[in-house]
Structure formats: structure tokens, C-alpha cells
Amino acid sequence: MVGPKRRRMRSGGNVSTISNNIPKNNDMTGVIDEDESSAQTSKSTKGSTTIPIFLKKTYKMIDSNPQEIAAWTPDGDMFVVKDPDQFAADIIPQYFDHNKFSSFARQLNFYGFRKMQSKPIRNSDFDANTAKHVTFYNENFKRGRYDLLRKIQRSTRGGGSNPGQNQERDINQLKDKVINLEKTIQDLHAQQEERMRRLELDMLGRMEQMMLAMQQQQQQQQPQYQHLRSIGNNSMGGASMMPADLHKSGGVGVGPNGHMNGMNGMNNNGGGGGGLTNAIGESLDPLPYGARGASVSTLSGLAHLMGNQHASIGMKNGFSGIGAPSGIGGPTLPPHPKQKQLQTHNLPGSLSHPPGRVENLRGISALSFGISNLSRGISSESQGGGNGMGNAFEDKFFSMLMNGEKNAAGSHTNNNSMYPTPMSAPAPQNNMNNNGMKGPVPSREGSDPI
Amino acid sequence: MVGPKRRRMRSGGNVSTISNNIPKNNDMTGVIDEDESSAQTSKSTKGSTTIPIFLKKTYKMIDSNPQEIAAWTPDGDMFVVKDPDQFAADIIPQYFDHNKFSSFARQLNFYGFRKMQSKPIRNSDFDANTAKHVTFYNENFKRGRYDLLRKIQRSTRGGGSNPGQNQERDINQLKDKVINLEKTIQDLHAQQEERMRRLELDMLGRMEQMMLAMQQQQQQQQPQYQHLRSIGNNSMGGASMMPADLHKSGGVGVGPNGHMNGMNGMNNNGGGGGGLTNAIGESLDPLPYGARGASVSTLSGLAHLMGNQHASIGMKNGFSGIGAPSGIGGPTLPPHPKQKQLQTHNLPGSLSHPPGRVENLRGISALSFGISNLSRGISSESQGGGNGMGNAFEDKFFSMLMNGEKNAAGSHTNNNSMYPTPMSAPAPQNNMNNNGMKGPVPSREGSDPI
DNA sequence: CACGTGAACGTTCTAGAACGAATG
DNA sequence: CATTCGTTCTAGAACGTTCACGTG
Numbered sequence: 001m002v003g004p005k006r007r008r009m010r011s012g013g014n015v016s017t018i019s020n021n022i023p024k025n026n027d028m029t030g031v032i033d034e035d036e037s038s039a040q041t042s043k044s045t046k047g048s049t050t051i052p053i054f055l056k057k058t059y060k061m062i063d064s065n066p067q068e069i070a071a072w073t074p075d076g077d078m079f080v081v082k083d084p085d086q087f088a089a090d091i092i093p094q095y096f097d098h099n100k101f102s103s104f105a106r107q108l109n110f111y112g113f114r115k116m117q118s119k120p121i122r123n124s125d126f127d128a129n130t131a132k133h134v135t136f137y138n139e140n141f142k143r144g145r146y147d148l149l150r151k152i153q154r155s156t157r158g159g160g161s162n163p164g165q166n167q168e169r170d171i172n173q174l175k176d177k178v179i180n181l182e183k184t185i186q187d188l189h190a191q192q193e194e195r196m197r198r199l200e201l202d203m204l205g206r207m208e209q210m211m212l213a214m215q216q217q218q219q220q221q222q223p224q225y226q227h228l229r230s231i232g233n234n235s236m237g238g239a240s241m242m243p244a245d246l247h248k249s250g251g252v253g254v255g256p257n258g259h260m261n262g263m264n265g266m267n268n269n270g271g272g273g274g275g276l277t278n279a280i281g282e283s284l285d286p287l288p289y290g291a292r293g294a295s296v297s298t299l300s301g302l303a304h305l306m307g308n309q310h311a312s313i314g315m316k317n318g319f320s321g322i323g324a325p326s327g328i329g330g331p332t333l334p335p336h337p338k339q340k341q342l343q344t345h346n347l348p349g350s351l352s353h354p355p356g357r358v359e360n361l362r363g364i365s366a367l368s369f370g371i372s373n374l375s376r377g378i379s380s381e382s383q384g385g386g387n388g389m390g391n392a393f394e395d396k397f398f399s400m401l402m403n404g405e406k407n408a409a410g411s412h413t414n415n416n417s418m419y420p421t422p423m424s425a426p427a428p429q430n431n432m433n434n435n436g437m438k439g440p441v442p443s444r445e446g447s448d449p450i
Numbered sequence: 451m452v453g454p455k456r457r458r459m460r461s462g463g464n465v466s467t468i469s470n471n472i473p474k475n476n477d478m479t480g481v482i483d484e485d486e487s488s489a490q491t492s493k494s495t496k497g498s499t500t501i502p503i504f505l506k507k508t509y510k511m512i513d514s515n516p517q518e519i520a521a522w523t524p525d526g527d528m529f530v531v532k533d534p535d536q537f538a539a540d541i542i543p544q545y546f547d548h549n550k551f552s553s554f555a556r557q558l559n560f561y562g563f564r565k566m567q568s569k570p571i572r573n574s575d576f577d578a579n580t581a582k583h584v585t586f587y588n589e590n591f592k593r594g595r596y597d598l599l600r601k602i603q604r605s606t607r608g609g610g611s612n613p614g615q616n617q618e619r620d621i622n623q624l625k626d627k628v629i630n631l632e633k634t635i636q637d638l639h640a641q642q643e644e645r646m647r648r649l650e651l652d653m654l655g656r657m658e659q660m661m662l663a664m665q666q667q668q669q670q671q672q673p674q675y676q677h678l679r680s681i682g683n684n685s686m687g688g689a690s691m692m693p694a695d696l697h698k699s700g701g702v703g704v705g706p707n708g709h710m711n712g713m714n715g716m717n718n719n720g721g722g723g724g725g726l727t728n729a730i731g732e733s734l735d736p737l738p739y740g741a742r743g744a745s746v747s748t749l750s751g752l753a754h755l756m757g758n759q760h761a762s763i764g765m766k767n768g769f770s771g772i773g774a775p776s777g778i779g780g781p782t783l784p785p786h787p788k789q790k791q792l793q794t795h796n797l798p799g800s801l802s803h804p805p806g807r808v809e810n811l812r813g814i815s816a817l818s819f820g821i822s823n824l825s826r827g828i829s830s831e832s833q834g835g836g837n838g839m840g841n842a843f844e845d846k847f848f849s850m851l852m853n854g855e856k857n858a859a860g861s862h863t864n865n866n867s868m869y870p871t872p873m874s875a876p877a878p879q880n881n882m883n884n885n886g887m888k889g890p891v892p893s894r895e896g897s898d899p900i
Numbered sequence: 901c902a903c904g905t906g907a908a909c910g911t912t913c914t915a916g917a918a919c920g921a922a923t924g
Numbered sequence: 925c926a927t928t929c930g931t932t933c934t935a936g937a938a939c940g941t942t943c944a945c946g947t948g
Contacts, residue, residue, distance in 0.1 A: 054929080096930080103931050109914060110929090117503065117912095154929075155915085181631035188638045195642065196649055203653035207660065214664050504940080546940080553941050559904065560939085567902095604939070605905095 051149045054107050057095040059146060065091055073135065076143030078116060081134045105136075110154045113138040501599045504557050507545040509596060515541055523585065526593030528566060531584045555586075560604045563588040 062070055062079040069091060070081045081087045081101075088101040096104065105115070116135035140148035512520055512529040519541060520531045531537045531551075538551040546554065555565070566585040590598035 052929085098931060100931075102933090105913090106915095106932080107930070115913065178627050178631060181628060181635065185631060185634055185638065188635060188642070192638065192642050192645065195646060199646055199649050200653070203650070203657070207653075207657055210657065210661070502939085548941060550941075552943090555903090556905090556942080557940070565903065 052111070052152070052154060054154075055111060055141070055149045055152055058108070059141070059149060061091060061095050063143070072143040078135050078137040079141070079143075081136075082130075083132055084134055085132075108136050108138075111138065111152050112155060113141065502561070502602070502604060504604075505561060505591070505599045505602055508558070509591070509599060511541060511545050513593070522593040528585050528587040529591070529593075531586075532580075533582055534584055535582075551584075558586050558588075561588065561602050562605060563591065 062072060065071070069083055069087050070079065072079050084101045088099050088104070092101070092104055093099045098104075113136040116137050138152060140151040142148060512522060515521070519533050519537050520529065522529050534551045538549050538554070542551070542554055543549045548554075558565075563586040566587050588602060590601040592598060
């Protein structure tokens with residue numbers, strides 16, 4: 001094969017020339033070749049076993065050349081071309097069909113070799129003797145490890161010595177994953193909002209209902225006579241009403257029982273779905289007393305509250321949500337929620353909402369009516385009761401905030417880990433700044449003086 | 451230019467990769483290199499490990515230069531160039547291909563170093579000896595911590611020349627990102643529950659308030675015919691009413707029990723729902739009527755509130771949804787808004803909770819009383835009037851959610867540093883603010899002492 | 901003015917593309 | 925003719941060095 005020429009030298013005449021020069025005996029015989037010689041180029045076999053000719057030649061070249069021109073590094077992990085010019089002129093042509101160092105380097109490149117930096121840390125270290133040195137490294141190209149060559153494959157080929165490819169795949173997969181996760185998160189957010197919205201609507205609806213009911217009752221009652229009647233009849237609406245009567249009359253099982261009864265009555269009304277019942281049951285636990293009591297009395301109270309006096313009270317809190325903002329007019333009604341929110345919102349800017357609610361709650365709590373108790377009871381559920389009324393709510397919010405923060409925090413940590421590396425990250429500046437800014441800096445100043 | 455000619459070794463890819471892999475002949479001997487050398491071959495190895503040549507050189511430069519010209523600060527956290535001119539003229543050229551201090555500084559800049567201020571605060575403090583001193587600081591550039599250098603990366607760099615390393619880095623980053631995202635999702639799930647609960651509590655609290663207010667009003671108003679009243683009260687549905695009566699009359703189960711009773715009544719109305727919310731919502735659906743009845747009685751109170759006097763007032767504000775909308779008689783009001791809402795809600799079935807709740811709303815909506823208006827009014831506040839009723843609340847909630855999300859989000863991206871502290875703060879608002887605020891502030895200023 | 905950053909230009913190394921040659 | 929490899933030339937990416945600009 002090699003024998004007679006052939007080889008493409010290709011390009012310029014020089015090369016060719018050179019090649020000519022070259023005897024080509026190539027024979028990189030020695031340890032190396034033999035075997036393959038035949039195998040050679042053909043890709044035939046292959047599998048991993050096939051060793052590209054370029055590698056065989058290069059290995060032999062480094063292994064058997066004058067140390068002054070090219071050689072293995074002391075540890076045998078890399079090879080150094082001490083005099084590229086001479087190497088190109090005298091050595092390369094002996095093995096390849098050209099005499100260009102760049103072409104040799106390109107080939108090394110195809111096979112995954114890397115040029116090692118040769119620059120000294122200190123220029124002073126610069127040594128004319130080594131200045132020209134060019135070192136190449138390949139994980140599987142080491143002195144005495146001819147066997148490793150089979151692991152090296154040309155980059156353009158499927159093979160893959162290049163880890164890069166696999167990694168790329170991984171990267172793409174991960175990117176897809178990230179995209180999906182982000183999407184999921186967005187969906188979750190959307191859902192959350194949706195739920196909250198619904199819940200609010202639901203609550204509002206309920207409130208309306210209550211309002212209506214109350215109004216109606218009032219109307220009915222006013223007539224005076226009716227009430228009684230209503231009782232008998234409507235009773236509740238029954239539901240609740242009924243029980244009441246019952247209780248009275250019978251002195252029913254006041255305690256829980258009484259309730260139960262009442263409930264039952266109610267349930268029947270509501271009756272309906274099992275779901276309801278469940279709900280009810282649960283709900284009760286939490287706020288039982290307060291809630292009830294509150295609610296009961298409440299109504300009338302509300303009017304007041306909302307109305308003039310009370311409202312103001314609520315307002316006091318400061319937040320207030322509700323009443324407060326409303327200022328005068330608002331005064332009466334507690335509707336507030338929003339108002340407060342608004343206000344709060346404005347203030348904080350960022351967190352606006354959450355706080356707002358909290359505040360509102362507080363305002364409410366301020367009312368200090370039985371309600372407050374209720375609220376607590378409620379809140380207590382989640383948290384634990386003891387706190388001041390407002391507290392409960394506040395706590396909730398806090399916790400909420402906390403959670404939010406936590407997340408953030410978590411992210412931080414995590415992120416940190418992430419970012420560090422990432423340098424690549426979009427905003428380098430940020431990274432830099434942050435780093436620089438934070439911790440260290442401050443402390444340091446003092447030091448300056450030095 | 452300057453020095454020896456150009457050498458640039460190019461740090462680029464090589465450096466990194468190479469450095470790692472490389473055995474080192476490079477010379478950056480000294481303490482420095484060794485480590486890397488081993489690193490081994492594969493370029494794959496660690497991305498992070500790569501240390502830019504600039505840093506190696508600078509480290510070595512500071513570490514091995516005459517103390518008179520450049521040195522570490524006493525604490526080893528920074529380095530000081532005592533005589534920039536001499537440093538530029540004599541030292542820089544030994545390591546780099548130029549002799550300009552500004553170029554050196556520019557590089558330091560790329561790697562995140564900050565120049566510490568050395569100016570004296572008082573003129574009198576001026577010291578000719580230190581006047582020229584220039585101090586640079588980098589969180590990961592400290593005496594005896596050569597290992598930290600790997601954490602420093604060039605700001606502009608996308609990755610290094612080495613694809614492998616870069617890819618690895620990317621992969622790690624992506625993996626971290628995935629972890630964070632997954633965590634975020636988990637948190638979101640957790641938060642969702644929490645938020646819903648809170649929202650419900652909040653709403654319940656408000657409702658209670660209203661109830662109380664109404665009751666009070668009622669009482670006030672009614673004084674006349676008390677007998678009826680009791681009834682009337684009861685009416686409420688008994689719920690609330692009942693209790694009242696009971697208390698009065700029988701002193702029934704007073705205490706808690708009494709409440710309970712009331713509750714029952716109420717609950718029934720509102721719902722017995724367990725947690726207030728749930729109970730109510732649910733209960734309502736089921737038993738609309740009853741509820742109403744109950745509520746009605748209550749309502750009366752409300753009616754008043756909303757209705758004529760007070761309510762109207764409140765309404766004025768605009769917010770308030772309640773009163774305002776209710777306009778005159780609650781009843782009169784056009785319920786609509788909600789209905790619509792409800793409907794929409796219903797649609798979504800998907801969300802488990804929501805739906806249920808929604809439905810409740812529907813029931814309510816069905817009532818189509820003035821209440822609906824009320825609700826709207828309320829909602830409107832937050833948003834601005836025009837929207838559908840629910841909007842206001844929705845907005846709030848949304849915003850709330852948003853905020854929460856933001857935080858989370860923030861965390862991902864920015865926050866890193868920021869949040870850490872927040873949690874502690876008592877007031878939610880504060881927290882938020884703090885968070886945002888914090889991060890940055892600290893950073894630099896201190897340093898400047900100047 | 902000082903400091904930090906952006907932009908321009910040069911250098912180095914790696915990778916892509918084009919084309920020839922050899923093998924089957 | 926299809927495939928693979930060799931050889932060149934060129935493009936891309938990243939860092940290094942300078943110079944200039946904006947902010948305080």
C-alpha cells in the first residue's frame with residue numbers, strides 16, 4: 001500500500017513533492033503496525049477494534065522520532081512537537097503526503113486531540129527552547145498504550161470518541177425537561193389563580209346569599225307578625241330556624257346534640273350531596289363555637305359594624321382593610337376587603353396583595369366582636385389557635401409569605417450551586433456583581449488601608 | 451507589544467481543558483498547577499476545575515512577587531499593588547504580553563475583581579506610602595486558596611473553548627435547574643392548599659363580621675317587638691338567630707354550646723360547613739333556601755346595612771361592594787354578575803376544589819338577588835369598578851398569587867442572594883420589602899468606606 | 901477624576917466545508 | 925457510485941489588550 005505513493009498529497013505541489021521525497025517506507029513498523037497494516041484503512045471491521053491509520057502513523061511518529069523534534073512528555077500522557085517547523089519539514093512527510101503542520105494539526109483535531117497550552121505563567125519562564133513547543137493531548141493517546149488507540153475515532157464519523165455528542169443529547173433532553181417543567185409551573189400558577197378566583201366567587205356568592213336571606217328576613221320580620229309565622233313556616237328556612245324552635249321548645253339537647261339536630265335539619269335541607277355533609281362536618285370542627293355564635297349574633301352586628309360605628313372600629317386597625325379605607329362612606333360597610341387591599345397594595349408595591357389581606361383580616365379582628373373569635377377559631381384550625389385573633393390570620397399570611405420566601409431561598413441555595421458554574425448564564429454581570437457586592441466586599445473595606 | 455511577544459497562549463479552550471488534562475508541563479508550576487495536572491485527561495473532567503490562565507498567572511504573580519511591589523493583604527483576602535507603575539513596568543510583562551496596568555485591571559474586571567477604595571477618609575490620613583496602593587478583591591481569590599480559583603469565571607465567557615467542559619457545565623446547570631423546578635412545583639402544590647385554606651378563612655372571617663354586624667343592627671332595629679324578635683332572630687335562620695334567642699331565653703347551652711347551636715343554625719344556613727368556608731359553601735349549595743332563610747334573618751341586618759342607610763354609605767366608596775350595589779333594597783339588586791361568574795366557574799370542572807366551590811356559588815348565584823350586586827361591588831373595588839363582580843377579589847387573589855409566584859420566580863433567577871433573610875420579619879409586608887431591599891444594599895457600600 | 905463596562909481589534913484554537921483520492 | 929479519509933481553507937468562539945464612554 002503505502003509503498004508507492006499514492007496518497008493524496010493533494011494540495012499544493014509541495015506537498016506532493018515532499019511526499020515524493022518521502023520514501024515512504026513508512027513502515028512504522030515497529031511495534032505498531034504490523035497487525036494492522038492490512039487492516040488498515042478499510043473500515044471494514046471496525047468496530048472499535050479498527051485503528052485509523054492516521055493514529056497509527058502518528059503514534060509511530062512520536063514513538064520513534066528524534067527526541068529533539070518530537071517526543072512524549074515525561075509522563076507519557078501527551079506528546080510534544082518541539083520544533084514545528086522542522087517537524088513539518090522533515091518528519092511529517094515521512095508519514096503523510098504533505099508537509100504542513102496545520103494539516104497535521106487538523107487531523108489531530110479530527111481525532112479529538114487538544115492542543116495544550118504551553119504558555120508559561122511567567123514570561124520569564126519563557127524559554128526559547130520550549131517556546132515553540134506544541135503539545136497535544138488525547139485521553140487515549142499515551143506512550144506505551146497503543147491499545148488505547150482503538151478508542152479514538154474520527155470526529156466526523158459516527159463513532160464518537162467525542163463525548164460531546166452524547167452530552168449534546170443529554171443537554172437537549174434536559175432542556176426539553178426544563179421546558180416541560182416550566183410549563184408545568186405555569187400551569188400550576190394558572191390553576192392556582194383559577195382556584196382562588198373560584199373560591200372567592202364562591203365565597204362572594206355565599207355572602208350574597210346570606211345577605212339576601214337576611215334582607216328577606218328583615219323584611220319579613222318587620223312586619224312583625226310575620227316573624228313568628230315565618231318561624232313556624234319558613235322556619236328556616238327553615239333549616240336553621242327549625243332547629244332553633246325545636247331547641248327552645250324542647251330544650252333540646254342543647255349541647256352538641258342540639259347542634260347536631262340543628263345540623264341535621266339543615267343537612268336535610270341542604271341535604272344534598274354527601275359531599276356537603278362531609279364538608280360540613282369538617283368545617284364544624286374547626287370553628288365550631290365561635291363561628292356559630294358569631295354568625296348568629298353576627299348578623300345584626302354586621303349591620304352595625306359595617307355601618308357607622310363599627311366600621312370605624314374595624315378601621316382603627318390601620319389597615320383595614322375594610323372599613324378603614326372606605327373612610328366615611330365606606331364606613332358603614334365592611335366590604336372593604338378590596339379597599340384595604342387596594343391601599344395595601346399600593347404601598348408595598350411588590351407584595352401588595354398578600355399583605356393587604358392580612359391587614360384586612362386584622363381590621364376585622366379589630367372589630368373584636370364575637371366574630372373575632374370566630375375568625376380565630378377558623379384560623380386556629382390551620383395554625384393553632386392561641387394567637388390573637390388577627391394573629392391567626394396574620395400567621396397564615398406570614399406563613400404564606402414565608403413559604404414564598406422559602407421557595408425563594410431554596411432556589412437561592414440551589415441556584416447558587418447552579419449559577420456558579422453557569423457563568424455562561426445570560427447575565428454575567430449580575431453574577432459578578434452579586435458576588436462581588438455581597439459578602440466580601442463590605443467586610444473588606446477596612447482592609448484597604450493596608 | 452510589550453514584553454516578549456505575544457504569547458497568548460490562548461487561554462481559551464486550551465487552558466481550561468488542557469490545563470486540566472494536561473500533565474502539566476506547562477509550567478505554571480509552582481503551587482498552582484500541580485493539581486490540575488492530574489486531573490486528567492479527559493477533558494471531560496470537570497468543568498469547574500478549569501482555571502483560566504489569567505487567574506493562574508495573577509495568583510502566581512501576587513504570590514511570588516516582591517512584597518514591595520505587590521502582595522496579599524494581611525488577612526489574605528485581597529491583594530494590593532503597592533506601586534502600580536513599577537508593577538506595570540516590571541511585573542506584568544513577566545506574566546502577560548503587555549505592560550499596562552489598565553489592561554491588567556481590565557482583565558481583573560472580567561473575572562469579577564473589584565477595586566477597593568484606598569483613598570483616605572481624611573486628608574490628613576493621606577499617606578504617601580499607601581497613596582498609590584491599589585487593592586483588588588474577589589470572593590474567590592485569596593491567599594492560600596488556589597483551589598478557589600476554579601470558581602472564578604470570566605464574565606463574558608460563554609463557556610470555554612472546550613466544548614466538553616462547557617457542555618458538562620451546561621448539563622450540570624440544567625440538572626440543577628431541573629431540580630429547582632421540580633422543587634418549585636412541589637412547593638406550588640403545597641402552597642396551593644395553604645392558600646386556598648387561608649383564603650377561605652379570610653372569607654369566613656369577613657362573613658362572620660358581616661353576620662355580626664347584621665345581627666347587631668337587627669337587634670338595634672328590632673327593639674320594638676322583641677318577642678318577635680326572638681323569632682326574628684331565630685329566623686335566621688335560625689342559625690344565628692337561634693343562638694341569640696336561646697341565650698336569652700333559655701340561656702340554653704349558652705357557652706359554647708349556645709354558640710354551637712347558633713352555629714348550627716348558622717351553619718345550616720351558611721353551612722354547617724366545617725371550616726367555615728367549606729361548611730358554608732357546601733351547605734349552601736345544598737340548601738339554598740334554608741340558608742337563605744337563615745341568612746335572611748341575618749340578612750335583615752344586612753339588608754339594613756346594605757340597604758338603606760349604611761349600606762349605601764359603604765357603597766359610596768365604590769368599593770364596597772356590598773352596600774353600594776345593593777342599592778336600595780338588597781333584594782332589588784340585580785344578581786347577575788355572579789350568576790355569570792358562577793356559570794363560568796362551573797364550566798371548568800377540572801379543578802377539583804374549585805368546582806365544588808363554584809357550584810356553591812352557583813347556587814348562590816341562582817339566588818340572583820341584590821346580593822350578587824354586593825359581591826360585585828366588593829370585588830369591583832379591587833379592580834376598578836367595571837369588571838365583573840368577582841373581579842375585585844379575583845384581582846386581589848391573583849395579585850396575591852402573583853406575588854407569591856414572583857417571589858418564587860425571583861428566587862430562581864435573581865433572588866439568590868436576596869431572600870435569605872426575609873423570613874424572619876414579622877410582618878409579611880416587611881418581609882417582602884426587606885427581601886427585595888436587602889440583597890443589594892449591603893453589597894458594596896460598606897466597602898467604600900473611603 | 902475614578903471605576904466599571906462596552907466595543908473594537910488581534911490572536912489562538914476548534915470545527916465546518918470543500919475537494920481530491922482511494923477503496924469496494 | 926458510495927463511502928471514508930486526507931488536506932486546505934475558512935468560520936466561529938473565546939480570551940487578551942486597548943481605547944472610549946457613562947456614572948458618581
